[in-house]
Amino acid sequence: MVxxxxxxxSIGLVAAIAQVIYESNSNIIAMREYxxxxxxxxxxRIEIQEATNTEALKARLKQVLPSDADIHINPSPDKKxxxxxxxxxxxxxxxxVRNYFKTLGASVECVVSNHAVLEDICKxxxxxxxxxxxxxxxxxxxxxELHEIINNYxxxxxxxxxxxxxxSADFVERYPFKIINIHHSFLPAFIGANPYKKAxxxxxxxxxxxAHFVTNDLDEGPIITQQTIPVNHxxxxxxxxxxxxxxxxxxxxxxxxxxxxxxxxxxxxxxVVFE
Numbered sequence: 001m002v003x004x005x006x007x008x009x010s011i012g013l014v015a016a017i018a019q020v021i022y023e024s025n026s027n028i029i030a031m032r033e034y035x036x037x038x039x040x041x042x043x044x045r046i047e048i049q050e051a052t053n054t055e056a057l058k059a060r061l062k063q064v065l066p067s068d069a070d071i072h073i074n075p076s077p078d079k080k081x082x083x084x085x086x087x088x089x090x091x092x093x094x095x096x097v098r099n100y101f102k103t104l105g106a107s108v109e110c111v112v113s114n115h116a117v118l119e120d121i122c123k124x125x126x127x128x129x130x131x132x133x134x135x136x137x138x139x140x141x142x143x144x145e146l147h148e149i150i151n152n153y154x155x156x157x158x159x160x161x162x163x164x165x166x167x168s169a170d171f172v173e174r175y176p177f178k179i180i181n182i183h184h185s186f187l188p189a190f191i192g193a194n195p196y197k198k199a200x201x202x203x204x205x206x207x208x209x210x211a212h213f214v215t216n217d218l219d220e221g222p223i224i225t226q227q228t229i230p231v232n233h234x235x236x237x238x239x240x241x242x243x244x245x246x247x248x249x250x251x252x253x254x255x256x257x258x259x260x261x262x263x264x265x266x267x268x269x270x271x272v273v274f275e
Contacts, residue, residue: 211255
């Protein structure tokens, strides 16, 4: 069982939490905590043995924690996701393989795309595929069709695995901190489209990828994880793209692991990640 706590910091929180768990006749298996001193914010992820009465445990924690405490006990371990793609297959194929062998940490309920290019690979893995064209319709109508599909599956998270469409603020606001994107640069460098071309033109010696939550600000949501690899003068823009695809897969997979294992806290525009 997992307990997630975020609240204003104060003296004695760890001791108070441990006492409550002890009084619930349970045992702490693992505990990670962090205090953002500048923000006076406390974060904790606690693994305990099964508690007989989780509602009573939560009520008791509420009594000893600051009034703004956000407490989640045993979030669903079986996360459900809807994956959004366009034409690039590398991130989707990695997710589908992990899903097939049950190592993803979540179940892929369906794949949604604005092109039919990746329908065949989804059929091979027996995953429902929905093609919603964005052409010859307004953005509102396009996103309303996306909402209909999402509502049918009721996912915990939406994963943008190279979905090359900018979602509206209204869309994003309906799924706060539930949309995860993989961006093909080491943010905040090269925000927006064509980052590898921009990196090549700039003559960089590192390229990277960033997995982040989506907010109304393009490519500026809370960062979950990042990684870089070295490049040099001999790399063409296409070489950077090929190398970048490998790091994109790795970064997205790691971010999804952290999120699905309830290791990520968001606060303002940052994250606390208990690796």
